[in-house]
Amino acid sequence: MSGENGLDNVIFGRDLTAPFEESCDVVVVGSGAGGAVMAATLAEAGKRVIVVEEGAYYRPEDYQRFAPSESVRRMFREAGMLMAFGIGQTPMISITLGRAVGGSSLLTGGVCFRIPSEVHHRWERDLGLTELSEQGYQEAYDDVEKKLEVTEVPVSMRSESTRRYVAAAEKLGYKVEPIHRNTGEDCEGNARCNFTCPKGAKRSVDRNYLPSATKNGATILSDALVNRVIEKGGRAAGVEGRLLGGAFGAPGQSFKIHAPVVVLACGTLHTPLILLRQGIGKQSGVVGKNITLHPAVRIVGRFDDPVEGWNGAMQSVYSDHFAAQGIKLVGVYTTVNFLAAGLPGVGPALRKRARSLSHCAVFGAMIHDEGGGQVRLGPGREPILSYKMAPRDLERIRKSITILSELSITAGAREVFTSAWGFPPVKNMDDARGMENARIDARRIECMAFHPLGSARVGKDGRSGVVDQNGEVFGVPGLFIADGSILPTSIGVNSQVPIMASATRIAWRLDERFKMLRAS
Amino acid sequence: MKRASRLAESAPVGAFAPRAGEPFPAGAHPLDWRRSGLSAFGRKVCRSFTDALLSDENEKGELFGPGDATLDRVVKKMDLWLGSASPDLSRAFSVLCLGLEGSPTFTLKRARRFTSLPLAERLRVLEMLEDHPNGLLSMLLTAFKVPLGTAAFEEGELLADTGFNRPDLIAARDLKRTSAA
Numbered sequence: 001m002s003g004e005n006g007l008d009n010v011i012f013g014r015d016l017t018a019p020f021e022e023s024c025d026v027v028v029v030g031s032g033a034g035g036a037v038m039a040a041t042l043a044e045a046g047k048r049v050i051v052v053e054e055g056a057y058y059r060p061e062d063y064q065r066f067a068p069s070e071s072v073r074r075m076f077r078e079a080g081m082l083m084a085f086g087i088g089q090t091p092m093i094s095i096t097l098g099r100a101v102g103g104s105s106l107l108t109g110g111v112c113f114r115i116p117s118e119v120h121h122r123w124e125r126d127l128g129l130t131e132l133s134e135q136g137y138q139e140a141y142d143d144v145e146k147k148l149e150v151t152e153v154p155v156s157m158r159s160e161s162t163r164r165y166v167a168a169a170e171k172l173g174y175k176v177e178p179i180h181r182n183t184g185e186d187c188e189g190n191a192r193c194n195f196t197c198p199k200g201a202k203r204s205v206d207r208n209y210l211p212s213a214t215k216n217g218a219t220i221l222s223d224a225l226v227n228r229v230i231e232k233g234g235r236a237a238g239v240e241g242r243l244l245g246g247a248f249g250a251p252g253q254s255f256k257i258h259a260p261v262v263v264l265a266c267g268t269l270h271t272p273l274i275l276l277r278q279g280i281g282k283q284s285g286v287v288g289k290n291i292t293l294h295p296a297v298r299i300v301g302r303f304d305d306p307v308e309g310w311n312g313a314m315q316s317v318y319s320d321h322f323a324a325q326g327i328k329l330v331g332v333y334t335t336v337n338f339l340a341a342g343l344p345g346v347g348p349a350l351r352k353r354a355r356s357l358s359h360c361a362v363f364g365a366m367i368h369d370e371g372g373g374q375v376r377l378g379p380g381r382e383p384i385l386s387y388k389m390a391p392r393d394l395e396r397i398r399k400s401i402t403i404l405s406e407l408s409i410t411a412g413a414r415e416v417f418t419s420a421w422g423f424p425p426v427k428n429m430d431d432a433r434g435m436e437n438a439r440i441d442a443r444r445i446e447c448m449a450f451h452p453l454g455s456a457r458v459g460k461d462g463r464s465g466v467v468d469q470n471g472e473v474f475g476v477p478g479l480f481i482a483d484g485s486i487l488p489t490s491i492g493v494n495s496q497v498p499i500m501a502s503a504t505r506i507a508w509r510l511d512e513r514f515k516m517l518r519a520s
Numbered sequence: 521m522k523r524a525s526r527l528a529e530s531a532p533v534g535a536f537a538p539r540a541g542e543p544f545p546a547g548a549h550p551l552d553w554r555r556s557g558l559s560a561f562g563r564k565v566c567r568s569f570t571d572a573l574l575s576d577e578n579e580k581g582e583l584f585g586p587g588d589a590t591l592d593r594v595v596k597k598m599d600l601w602l603g604s605a606s607p608d609l610s611r612a613f614s615v616l617c618l619g620l621e622g623s624p625t626f627t628l629k630r631a632r633r634f635t636s637l638p639l640a641e642r643l644r645v646l647e648m649l650e651d652h653p654n655g656l657l658s659m660l661l662t663a664f665k666v667p668l669g670t671a672a673f674e675e676g677e678l679l680a681d682t683g684f685n686r687p688d689l690i691a692a693r694d695l696k697r698t699s700a701a
Contacts, residue, residue: 067689069597069674078609079601081667092659094666190693198692310684311693335689336682341669346646346661347575347583351681354673358683380608421658422651443655446662 007206009214010057010101013223014245016253023258024048024219025518026510027239028265029226029274031055032103033496034483034503035265036205036213037144041507043216047514050219050257051210052239054266055099057222060207063106063196068335071195075100075107084293084373084387084449089394091445093295093387095452096194097267101222102206104267105496108450109193109315109332110181110202112150113493114141114501127488128460131469140504144497148203149184157189159312161361162331164303166317168411174321174329181315182496189312191333205500224255225381229262229274229479235520236262236478260518261478261510265503268452268485269383272375275456280476281466286457291373292490293387293449297397298332298364299404300339301413302353302425307361309333322403326368326396328492329403333362342446344417344425353417363407365400368492369393375455385452389442397445398436405432419446451495456485470513471506478517482506557602557610558595565617566595568635570668572642574678583640590672597671616663623649626657 025047028035035051043049058066058074072080077099084093098104120134130136155178158166169176181187186201193202200207214220226241238259242252264271272288274280281287310333319329339362340354372388389397401418405426408416415425418435421444426432459465462474467486473479482503484495491498510517558566574586585591602610624632624641627648634645649661672678674689686694 065690067674069601069671072670073597073601073604077605079605079667081601081605081609081613081663092655092662188693188695192689195689198690306683308683308685310686336684337670337673337679337689340673340678340682341666344650346573346650346665347643348577350573350669351576354678355681355683358685378608380606380611382606382608421662441653441655441658444658 007057007101007210007214007220009218010220010222012057013221013243014056016243019254021256021258022050023238024050025259025514026261026263027052027257027259028263029239030103030265030267030483031101031205031210031220032098032265032267032483033105033205033499035103035263036105036209037500037503038263038265038482038507039213039218040209040216041504042511043213043218045511047511048217049213050221050259051213052224052226052241052257053101053220053222054225054244055101055103055222056245057101057220060200064198064200066196068192068195068337071107075196078382084385086443087386087388089442090372090387090389091295091394091397091442091447093293093447093449095269095293095385096448096450097269097452101220102204102210105204106196106206107194108202108204108494108496110183111315111494112145112148112180112182112497115491115498116493119489119491123488129458129469129488132458137501137505140501140508141497143504144500147208148182148497150180150182150497151184152178152180153187153313153316154178157187157313158316158331159189159191159309159333160307161309161333161363162312162316164307164361164411165331165363165407168407169319169321169329171410172407174319176317176319179315179318179331181313187313191310191312191314192335193314195335225252226266226274228278229264229280229476230256230258231278231476234477236260236476238262261480261514263480263482265481265483267483268455269375269385271481271483271485272455273377273383275466276377280479281456281473283462283475284459284464284466286459286464287466288375288455290371290457291375291385291387291455292369292371292453293373294366294451294490294492295369295389295393295397295447295449296364296366297400297404297419297445297447298362299401299408299419300343300417301361301363301408301411302356302415302417303359303361303413306358308358309361310336325399326393326492327400327403328366328368330364330366332364344421344423361408361411361413363404365404367393367396367400368490371454371490373452373455394442397447398440401445402432402436405435420444421446451484453484453487453490453495456481457488458486459488470509471502477520480506480510556599557605557613558599559614562614562617563595563599564635565620566598566664566668567591568642569620569646569664570594570672572639572646573665573669574672575639575643583643585639586672586678590676590678593676594668594671598667601667616660619660620664623657623660627652
């Protein structure tokens with residue numbers, strides 16, 4: 001696999017001491033799942049590509065040795081403390097996003113799903129997006145899955161934590177299926193994928209797509225924040241911004257990159273910032289709005305005997321038994337320091353529970369939500385994300401906690417620590433069922449989200465969407481968006497492969513039209 | 521823009537890219553952004569919070585804190601985290617520190633600073649925040665508990681307490697042990 005020892009052609013923006021201007025065929029803003037695909041595909045097609053990334057660059061040989069706190073500090077946006085501001089009865093939702101060369105692909109569990117057929121059908125049938133059919137994505141899915149070496153997680157790689165929940169699910173009649181992940185045959189079950197893989201098994205985009213891009217002449221500029229799209233004659237003509245991370249107190253040097261094609265792939269929370277600043281897509285009325293998050297909860301079950309759930313793949317199974325109710329059950333684990341910090345209690349109570357972690361198993365659920373999120377320009381560099389959870393979705397969260405608690409009790413757990421802060425542990429089925437109707441202030445429920453989507457959605461025209469079905473922004477020729485922001489609805493599954501397949505489609509179409517785009 | 525050079529002139533392509541086996545460029549530790557995230561007040565609040573969060577009881581039921589070395593380590597990590605994030609987050613966290621400092625007013629109903637309370641009373645404040653029916657106060661606790669707890673349980677005695685049986689959280693799984701079992 002290429003890229004084993006790092007990328008060539010990376011320029012560290014933090015080390016540049018003077019402003020600069022440059023030109024190329026295509027400038028890609030963001031190096032995550034969407035941006036890396038665009039850069040690689042277009043560089044392979046002979047285009048001169050510059051990738052601009054706000055975060056820093058770390059070589060795999062370095063980040064594979066990061067402790068979780070070091071990964072959080074260096075590679076997580078806002079050091080892992082990014083939150084959605086809940087409006088009304090909305091749980092607190094922490095958002096995990098990457099900010100480094102490779103973006104969030106460095107921090108995923110490696111889970112690979114295609115967009116479910118019914119979602120494609122809905123886009124085609126209800127929204128009139130005929131090119132976004134399942135068939136229209138087929139070739140792109142195949143291409144992405146091949147490059148990521150997507151494989152089914154074998155039963156042997158399941159942790160004891162997951163095995164107990166699988167047995168309980170089967171007892172309750174829930175069908176459980178193996179997850180597919182982008183680890184090839186290399187996963188050794190270290191259960192800490194979201195803080196980078198010590199084995200380097202996960203095929204994040206810095207290990208396949210970006211090496212291909214740089215091998216074909218692309219340049220990656222790290223530590224560089226794009227503020228604006230340069231517009232000339234009513235079309236995109238490049239980007240401008242400033243460099244980050246230089247000497248303390250020194251102002252960041254400015255830069256301009258001129259290009260006839262600009263691709264924004266900064267992610268669902270940051271792409272709309274650039275659009276909002278310049279009023280791009282304003283006519284649609286949807287820029288920054290209708291964001292879906294797939295809010296997720298997890299529970300921790302304590303057993304009498306050792307579980308040592310850290311031995312095995314972090315995620316290996318899922319169940320769609322409750323799909324009709326918008327709930328996906330997923331096997332999950334994380335590092336023990338994060339698990340310990342999330343246990344209920346403080347002081348001696350917390351210390352006592354932390355001592356039982358080797359006897360604990362973890363399982364999670366993710367909901368298929370309505371778009372209640374909105375991104376606004378903040379007073380500083382970062383956006384403000386608010387989220388108003390729909391009553392239906394809050395019910396789904398409560399239902400998920402109940403289902404997970406029932407599963408834990410069925411699996412033999414002595415007590416179950418739910419994600420409702422300040423609530424006593426669940427100890428039997430009655431307690432578990434009681435959670436669904438318990439009057440819990442929603443803000444006492446701890447949720448996580450890993451897949452913000454839909455802030456610059458695709459539409460049939462400029463009144464209903466920001467971009468067309470080929471990813472080009474309505475009214476600004478030459479400006480494309482290729483990240484999760486363009487997905488028009490919640491997809492209910494992990495978003496890396498869907499984003500990469502969408503970007504692949506956009507890159508193929510863009511390549512076909514490049515001569516015309518440049519001439520115009 | 522005062523003087524615009526070409527990117528290639530300013531930084532020849534590849535000039536700063538570390539290659540396999542080569543060190544990173546000269547300067548301060550190149551993997552880190554060089555900024556502190558916590559003010560002196562923020563460090564004091566975090567230290568005081570962590571002391572209560574990680575307090576434990578001895579055999580006689582007496583409360584004791586985790587010790588200076590652990591507190592130094594945890595607060596340092598928090599400082600580095602916030603220093604690597606945007607100034608927006610540092611400002612927001614400063615507001616949360618003020619909220620926690622004033623929290624005895626909402627919990628103990630006493631106009632005292634959190635950091636001025638003895639350990640047992642600080643622990644009581646945290647318990648009351650966690651159990652408070654107003655979710656906003658639970659959120660205040662969580663905003664400190666999750667990052668500081670995560671930093672705390674990452675190494676040393678606190679990690680060993682969890683029963684995690686690898687040398688540290690970077691170490692790969694011992695597959696020989698697994699297959700033997």
